[in-house]
Amino acid sequence: MTDFAATKALFHLPDGIVYLDGNSLGPLPRAAAARVSQTVTDEWGEMLITGWNKAGWMALPMALGDRIGRLIGAEPGHVVTGDTLSIKVYQALASALAMRPDRRVILSDTGNFPSDLYITQGLVKMLGDGYELRLVAPEEVAEAITDDIAVTLLTEVDYRTGRKHDMAALTAKAHAVGALAIWDLAHSAGAIEVDVAGAGADFAVGCTYKYLNGGPGAPAFIYVAPRHADQAPPALSGWLGHAAPFAFDLDYRAGAGIERMRVGTPPILQMRALDCALDIWDSVDMAALRARSIELSERFIAGVEAACPTLTLASPRDPQNRGSQVSFRFDQGYAAMQALIDRGLIGDFRAPDIMRFGFTPLYLDEADIDRAIEIIADVIDNALWDQPQYMERKAVT
Amino acid sequence: MTDFAATKALFHLPDGIVYLDGNSLGPLPRAAAARVSQTVTDEWGEMLITGWNKAGWMALPMALGDRIGRLIGAEPGHVVTGDTLSIKVYQALASALAMRPDRRVILSDTGNFPSDLYITQGLVKMLGDGYELRLVAPEEVAEAITDDIAVTLLTEVDYRTGRKHDMAALTAKAHAVGALAIWDLAHSAGAIEVDVAGAGADFAVGCTYKYLNGGPGAPAFIYVAPRHADQAPPALSGWLGHAAPFAFDLDYRAGAGIERMRVGTPPILQMRALDCALDIWDSVDMAALRARSIELSERFIAGVEAACPTLTLASPRDPQNRGSQVSFRFDQGYAAMQALIDRGLIGDFRAPDIMRFGFTPLYLDEADIDRAIEIIADVIDNALWDQPQYMERKAVT
Known part of the structure; x- marks a missing residue:
């Protein structure tokens, strides 16, 4: 088919x-060269600042998010693109920890991509107050999900060996003890069938320059489950995640749903290249x-x-x-x-x-x-x- | 001249x-269309993953940083590009607060760009523990720099009125009370003469899509004073800020100097467009x-x-x-x-x-x-x- x-x-x-x-x-993707060129010449060159409206630049982070959403089994309107994967890991983790204020342990495994662990270590150090990153071997994760765990932070597919965690089973286990589950889909999105909604994932993050073919330095994505989307604090609370960014209020008010996970100005040239790559994915x-x-x-x-x-x-x-x-x-x-x-x-x-x-x-x-x-x-x-x-x-x- | x-x-x-x-x-910049095209076609298209070495992609964040450094009076080797300005504000602020662990007050003004305030509010909320954002009118900043201030977070040029703070005087005042000074140069870099080293700024951040002409969504930059560069904790501790990113160690070790402020994979298409824009600045x-x-x-x-x-x-x-x-x-x-x-x-x-x-x-x-x-x-x-x-x-x- x-x-x-x-x-x-x-x-x-x-x-x-x-x-x-x-x-x-x-x-x-063959079409990307012309599309990026057109963005540079006809949009940036001719529309200048008005490109944010006229060329639809401002809407790209959500539009691209939705197309990725289909590939990972997300509900429409619950994925947004932007930043890098490390930043999105930070955002998901800080947000999840704020939603479990009575717990202090983040569980991950030694097969996780190091940047996820580094980002966690930085956050743990900043938060102090007894926060802890607990690392176990990948095959020991299931039994390590105990009732002191606030959040599990796991990459579904091991970047070195390709070993795949059972997302649904581990998420269910996390929920059973009252923990939240964050899934890193760096080696899943566009690689295998993913069903974040079906698995009950609380947060998911991933990059688009690997299997999705978005180009060098293409933006990352983040998914927040609909049940959390209007409650999750965005942690990196930048203006484009504000409920009314162009009102220039002095006080932050989180935007509706996944929009709040936007931070700063989106990288339009990268997003156009990704847009082309996702055209191909639409047929898959x-x-x-x-x-x-x-x-x-x-x-x-x-x-x-x-x-x-x-x-x-x-x-x-x-x-x-x-x-x-x-x-x-x-x-x-x-x-x-x-x-x-x-x-x-x-x-x-x-x-x-x-x-x-x-x-x-x-x-x-x-x-x-x-x-x-x-x-x-x-x-x-x-x-x-x-x-x-x-x-x-x-x-x- | x-x-x-x-x-x-x-x-x-x-x-x-x-x-x-x-x-x-x-x-x-007229040259940008061809340069970006070449990056897409000849580098991404032909070199694929080997572009990170062969085309020098991995070195771009520091190389571009140095060219911006000259425009803001930074010491060579102390500016790096990446992420968005909001992310870099967060990184500078979290880092500065960690360096003044005995103080809890961040001083800013009501003329600051709202995203800087939003990011600060998010960080203050996350840190809890008595942290506070104190906002005064722009003309009251000098007298509000008292000895309970941990960090001043100011934008040199007001985004609405163009009113310019006296960077050297306010930085000296901050230092006199034992505070650190972060300067947002969004409306300064490429707009006016800036001398971060001469003014004694501790951190500076800025964007490159305004006066520097880097294109829609061009990356941000961050400067850390040489006296802090090997001590400042990077806060968002991603793999490309690691001392040895490709060793894939499980534990984070901050890279030397400004390199530690790198986070994730750099946006290469945006960086090439910025590279072109900086070619023009080299003559200015x-x-x-x-x-x-x-x-x-x-x-x-x-x-x-x-x-x-x-x-x-x-x-x-x-x-x-x-x-x-x-x-x-x-x-x-x-x-x-x-x-x-x-x-x-x-x-x-x-x-x-x-x-x-x-x-x-x-x-x-x-x-x-x-x-x-x-x-x-x-x-x-x-x-x-x-x-x-x-x-x-x-x-x-």
Whole structure:
């Protein structure tokens, strides 16, 4: 029901490249170059300040939020875009803690993306007063949800291994002890079927430059469950979250519902690029995407394991327990990844030894997967990674 | 020493428009369209994830920060760009409060931009524990700096009237009572001569889409004085402010100096547009800019006052006490501004009765000012604003 050959044609992919890193930065939707250009030239250039009304800039954060909302199973009107994911984590967490003033413990796991933990540590330090970040191993989360927990802050899909938490079960457990559940969907939105409403999530946050293909530095998003939307304090209470931003009152009054999670002036050029990317998503059925993702990743695992016995699967073997990435452990993973990139296969490396490959059915097919397996087999089996130029670490890996 | 005819040629200005709203959104630098296009097509499109290293994306927040630093008198290496101004206000304020743990009062004034006050109110509420935002009239700030003040949070130039605080004097007063001084430079950076180092400012923040011409939603900037840079806690402690972001440690360690004020993934398309705008600023001498700004605004005031006795100057008459804008009060200011815009003169309106005009020597000259005066005289003296279509309020004004 989704035509993946048709979606593939809507992306620009450089010649000779197999791109298994859409889980870090999605590729360019072909239409984005013209759309961004038009925004710069015809809107900024010609409309100047009047673009906020005439070109609809001011409405973009909510409009884009709603289109993302469909992909994560949110109720219409309850997602807004803006800022970065780290900022949105902070906003969700501070808001949730204010809603559970009698508790002091934030529960997360050691597989969470470090920025979520760093942001939490900063907030805990600022709040003082007995606040605590409690970290357990990912497989111990369920039993660690005890009745002193204020908030669970979990990333559904592990950025290194692709291991997937059971969002519905953990959320139910959190609610059973009176805690609130925040879900980070960085590796879920556009990667797998997500149903934040069905799972009962209280807050969800995510980024749009990975599976959603919004471009480098594309804005983040935040979801607040309708039952909380008019009560949740926004924490970062900026003017565009005010009930009447252009009244310029001296006192803050939170806007209605999710609008209050807006903070400052939205990044219009980034939002237009994201807008283009979401045009493609509008045609995608998420169940079909998930089925195709599993098909491609199973083919990849089978091929790599057959060809390279020295690589160890770091991801769950059962695709139901994985997101849309596959990781292998290899002691010389950093150098090996450089060697792969040099040969046209782009994946990425995560310390200490994870070689990570993302599966993105919108623009990958069997031929890409088979070519990837060939290149990996060549690099690993012939130790092509064992070259000084592949050992040297770059700033961003 | 700065050739303002030459800088004017570097901007695209729509035909038939006199643009006196560069204090809200600067116009398009001609080079920006191609630069942003190239970033989209050649960098995002061709380099994909490797753009973070190959195209230098990861270094942009600091590189742009340094170029802004020169315009505000900052020491090299002590300004970084990112996020929005409201977020940077929060970061500076939370950081400053943590550095004065024995005090609870934040001093600001009723002329401050409301978002700064909203952000402060949100933080005060979150911190609880006796924290307080104390608001006084702008002219009472100096005497209100008493020894219970933890932090002064002031915008140098009033967004409505253009009234300019004495940054050096108020900072000295704050320091004399043991307080820290945060300066919001939203209407200063690129508008007037600023010397944060000379004035002894502890923190400064600002936006880049007004006088700096970075485009709609361009990133903000933050300055931390070198004496604090390695001690100031970043408050929003995201991964790109970590000492080693790509080590993916579980514990936050603040990066060196201003780098710790980075939070999440930078908006690359916006940063490239800003990069282009700063190319123009590299050729500008700030003393020459200030002299030219005063020359143009004095010409404007004289012309408008001679032609329109019903308008009342809302800005300080002495140009030394003004930023680079001129405001007039007029009961029907909203409708009058719509009528001006309809006739090709773009300024803006700020409640309740302020008609606001920005002076930006990079792309305005005497002919523009004289044409503006003509249009204003026509609209006001002939009551052309008295039409139903000019009364209807738009979302963004």
